[in-house]
């Protein structure tokens with residue numbers, strides 16, 4: 001005589017499910033893996049209904065890996081595309097952590113001027129000179145001076161836009177540093193002059209963004225002979241290299257900084273302040 005529960009075979013929960021096979025009711029545990037010989041309607045109820053499938057899909061890869069026997073994929077029963085989906089995030093994670101490990105290792109190897117007694121400690125003063133050459137203060141002060149001294153409208157326009165670009169660079173780098181909050185390499189000695197509080201973070205390198213942006217700016221707006229153009233490019237590269245050699249940055253901070261500075265120049269061009277715009281702005285404020 002079946003129990004009253006048998007009248008409602010579709011009910012599920014923590015209690016065993018009653019199934020009918022060959023006209024006889026049998027108990028089946030919900031916590032044990034399903035026998036392959038189970039009738040199709042029980043297989044359906046156990047995990048192949050859309051709701052359960054959705055729940056399984058929303059589980060994290062780790063959780064799904066842990067419960068492989070219940071999904072059937074560990075025993076090779078799971079659909080092949082599900083395995084593919086599970087592999088992708090781990091592959092990306094492995095690739096990123098490998099890149100990070102290479103970055104840290106390479107940066108440590110290249111940080112040969114991190115202090116005076118490092119293997120290349122004797123060239124540290126030269127590296128610090130390159131640091132000053134890419135610092136925000138000399139660039140802002142120099143540009144402001146040229147703007148003040150310039151007696152042509154074209155010169156003033158170029159210098160004003162460079163000045164705006166330098167301010168934009170400080171703001172954008174500050175925002176990214178505050179968002180990413182990557183610590184400077186452990187071998188760095190924090191002996192830089194005139195820094196903001198966000199400069200305790202290393203991603204991206206502010207010197208690299210400035211060097212890349214100013215380098216592009218100079219090449220585009222100054223009429224320079226070929227050797228000088230090469231010198232500008234050399235300076236940009238050396239500023240970036242000196243950041244890693246001084247132990248201030250990891251390689252990825254500088255590479256990203258170069259890319260960011262390159263893009264910042266595009267932004268400066270887009271927001272270019274022409275004399276007409278300036279007159280309009282000054283006219284509005286007057």
Ligand SMILES: CC(C)=CCC/C(C)=C/CC/C(C)=C/CC/C(C)=C/COP(=O)(O)O
Nearest residue numbers: 136137140141144194195199205206207208
């Ligand atoms: C001189 C004029 C006209 C204005 C000064 C405006 C001002 C307060 C500028 C601040 C410039 C400044 C302190 C920039 C920080 C530069 C720096 C140390 C960046 C860190 O570079 P990183 O490569 O180590 O990330």
